[in-house]
Amino acid sequence: MAAERKPTFIQSLAAGGLAGTAVDLLFFPIDTVKTRLQSAQGFVKAGGFRGIYKGVGSVVVGSAPGAAAFFSTYEAMKHLIPLHDQLAPVNHMLSASVAEVAACLIRVPTEVIKTRMQTSMYGASTSSFKAATLVLQHDGIRGFYRGFWTTIMREIPFTSLQFPFYEFLKHQLSIYLDRKPLYAHEAAVCGSIAGGTAAALTTPLDVLKTRVMLDLRDPSKQQVPSLPTRFRQIYVQEGAKALFAGIVPRTMWISAGGAVFLGVYEWAVHGFMSA
Numbered sequence: 091m092a093a094e095r096k097p098t099f100i101q102s103l104a105a106g107g108l109a110g111t112a113v114d115l116l117f118f119p120i121d122t123v124k125t126r127l128q129s130a131q132g133f134v135k136a137g138g139f140r141g142i143y144k145g146v147g148s149v150v151v152g153s154a155p156g157a158a159a160f161f162s163t164y165e166a167m168k169h170l171i172p173l174h175d176q177l178a179p180v181n182h183m184l185s186a187s188v189a190e191v192a193a194c195l196i197r198v199p200t201e202v203i204k205t206r207m208q209t210s211m212y213g214a215s216t217s218s219f220k221a222a223t224l225v226l227q228h229d230g231i232r233g234f235y236r237g238f239w240t241t242i243m244r245e246i247p248f249t250s251l252q253f254p255f256y257e258f259l260k261h262q263l264s265i266y267l268d269r270k271p272l273y274a275h276e277a278a279v280c281g282s283i284a285g286g287t288a289a290a291l292t293t294p295l296d297v298l299k300t301r302v303m304l305d306l307r308d309p310s311k312q313q314v315p316s317l318p319t320r321f322r323q324i325y326v327q328e329g330a331k332a333l334f335a336g337i338v339p340r341t342m343w344i345s346a347g348g349a350v351f352l353g354v355y356e357w358a359v360h361g362f363m364s365a
Contacts, residue, residue: 095271096169105358110157113351114149118142119345124336125208128300132261137211145207147218152200160193161355164253179254182328189262190241198241199234199352205303229308236300240317244295248288256284256352271360278353285339285348294333 094339095343097105114121119142126136137144167185178283203221208214212221218354259280264270298321307314315323 095363097165097363099162099166101362102165103158103356105362106160106161107154108358109161109355110153111150112354113347115146116350117343117347118146119203120339122208124339124343125205125300127336127339128297129210129304130301136200141210141214144210145204145218145249146198148203148207148222151218152197156193156197156200157351159196160189163192164189168348176253179258181224182254182257183250186253186268187246190249194238194241194245198238201241202234202236205300208357209304211304211306221358226329228306236305237299240295240299240302242315243317244292244299247295248292251288251291252284252348255287256280256348259284272356274353274357274360277356278349282345282349285351286341286345289344290337292323293335293337293340296340297333297335 100169117227122137122142122144126138127131129136164185167188168181168321171181171184173184203218206225207216207218207221210216212224216224221253222234229236260272260277263276263280264272267276271277298317301320302317305314321333
């Protein structure tokens, strides 16, 4: 089996930005439906199937930088962490976790604007730019990081499941085909399986993240529930099914999105490497 070349930092950065933009724009309507299903006000009051591209402006701004930060950090950490062979899954878990923290520094502010736009919290005609202005006026810079730690709490388990599984599937398929690297469509299938599995298992954390981001109360002026309390409230007041609200669109979106995201990344990065 031929040895696999490693992408440079710049190649990972560019390929990651391209992959992130492609998947976020393509599957934005499914994400909107998922967010409205998870909102406390309910799917219909949050907008139903109307205006399913509300908030897409914030995604256009944040997708490429967030995904670029993730992949460039992930590839760099895979080479820096001295865990290989049998310990490779641990390497992938740690690398993906560090990469998610880096990506969330960019992604969370755009996620805050996106979720509030998707649920019309600032009115049906408000633009993403106006929503960002309102967040800055009411909460300052920290308002853009509402739900940051909840997002980290969701993303680290998600990537700790997704990327070791993704790398494992790629490795097994490479052995079966006796070929490295895999073609983009083959990596896409591995990404779809890994992403869908991780998405379904981490849905309760995604529900919790959505509720925190949609809470407009000012923590400095009003007491807001802690994450364990909020989690317990959802379970007691709305039942266990509320913790899995949106699991079908989330799993569909990330399964299909994982195929596009990782498939486009592999296609782009190998295209840059062969140029």
